[in-house]
Structure formats: structure tokens, C-alpha cells
Amino acid sequence: MSGQQLIISGVGGQGILFLTRILAEAAMGEGMRVMTSETHGMAQRGGVVISHLKAGDFASPLVRPGRADGLIAMKEENVALHSHFLRPGGWIVVNARTAPTGLDGHPVHTIDADALSLEIGNPQSLNLILLGFALARLAVGGDLFCTADQVIETVERRLVEKGKLRDASLRALRLGMERARG
Incomplete structure (x- = not known):
């Protein structure tokens, strides 16, 4: 690729920027050039947060409408807000109970990460559950620039001195991966 x-x-508080950093570091670990940019809006009050991530040889950090290969949405409502960024056939991974409608031509992968994060007693883990799910679902077709192993290594390295947080983060990633396969 x-x-x-x-x-x-x-939205603010869901760990969008942390997820972006993990993906960026995984790409850099593979020698890829990475650019990111984010819009914070009312992040501290639950406002919309959007992060642009480019891995590869690009000149600008912003993804233009109609060019994104994929959309990872922590809230179902954000699919409608940001699906215009997707290229034809671009995939969507969304935290939702059921797949959003009106997205013909876009493969949609849905997981109720909110419910799973509550099940394991860690509501802050929904971003990593969603990422684990995306890694397992998209790895089959090579639709993501990094692998689950690369992301796990990145999380381990980034949180090496934060034992409980590292363990909880890895547990959330693996839960998302298991649900994608099961």
C-alpha cells in the first residue's frame, strides 16, 4: 500500500487523539511518513472532534472530501457528519448497535463498543475496542496500513511504565479483535 x-x-473525551497517535506511531514504526491534523471544537464539553491521519507520501495533513480510505467513528451520528470525506468504496468502522443506513457502496463494520466497554467496567476503553475491531476486520483485505501486532507493540511501548493502564488498554484492543472474529 x-x-x-x-x-x-x-466527541471530546472519547480518545480520538490518543487513537490517532497510536496509529501514527505504528505507521512510523514501519518507516512510513505520517501527517496528522485535528479539529477540537468543544472537545471538553462533548463537542465533535475530528482527526485527519495520512500515512504515506502526502503533501498536506488534511484529508480532502472524497479522498479518505476509511472513517473510524466513535459515535454513529458522526458517520453522517463525516462520510463525505470517503472516497468511493471507502470503509467505515462505527461504534453503533446497528449499521447506519444510506451508505451504499461503503463497507460498514459495526460494533457496540459502548456496551462492551461497560461490560468490562471501563467506559474509557471504547476507542481501543473499536480500534481492535477495525484491525481484525480490515486486516483480512489489507485495508489498513498497520497490523494488530504493530498496534499492540505501539501500545505496549507507549504505556510501558503504566502497568494497569497498559493492561486495560491491551485487554480492550484484544476484546475488539475477538468480537470481529467471532
Whole structure:
């Protein structure tokens, strides 16, 4: 894969920027050039946050409408807000109970990460559950620039001195992966 453009979307407090950093570091670990940019809006009050991530040889950090290879949405409502960034056939991974409608031509992968995060007693883990799900679902077709192993290594390295947080983060990633396969 020569390069990939992603949009990561949610609301303040859902860990969009952390998820972007993890993906960026995984790409850099593989020698890829990475550019990111984010819009914070009312992040501290639950406002919309959108992150642009480009891995590969790109000149600008912003993803133009109609060019994103994928959209990772922490909230179902954000799919409608940000699906215009997707190229034809671009995939969507969304935290929702059921797949959003009106997205013909876009493969949609849905998981109720909110419910799973509450099940494991860690509501802050929904971003990593969603990422684990995306990694497992998209790895089959090579639709994501990094692998689950690369992301796990990145999380381990980034949180090496934060034992409980590292363990909880890895547990959330693996839960998302298991649900994608099961």
C-alpha cells in the first residue's frame, strides 16, 4: 500500500487523539511518513472532534472530501457528519448497535463498543475496542496500513511504565479483535 488517508471522528473525551497517535506511531514504526491534523471544537464539553491521519507520501495533513480510505467513528451520528470525506468504496468502522443506513457502496463494520466497554467496567476503553475491531476486520483485505501486532507493540511501548493502564488498554484492543472474529 503506497499510502492511506483516514478520518477518526467522535466527541471530546472519547480518545480520538490518543487513537490517532497510536496509529501514527505504528505507521512510523514501519518507516512510513505520517501527517496528522485535528479539529477540537468543544472537545471538553462533548463537542465533535475530528482527526485527519495520512500515512504515506502526502503533501498536506488534511484529508480532502472524497479522498479518505476509511472513517473510524466513535459515535454513529458522526458517520453522517463525516462520510463525505470517503472516497468511493471507502470503509467505515462505527461504534453503533446497528449499521447506519444510506451508505451504499461503503463497507460498514459495526460494533457496540459502548456496551462492551461497560461490560468490562471501563467506559474509557471504547476507542481501543473499536480500534481492535477495525484491525481484525480490515486486516483480512489489507485495508489498513498497520497490523494488530504493530498496534499492540505501539501500545505496549507507549504505556510501558503504566502497568494497569497498559493492561486495560491491551485487554480492550484484544476484546475488539475477538468480537470481529467471532
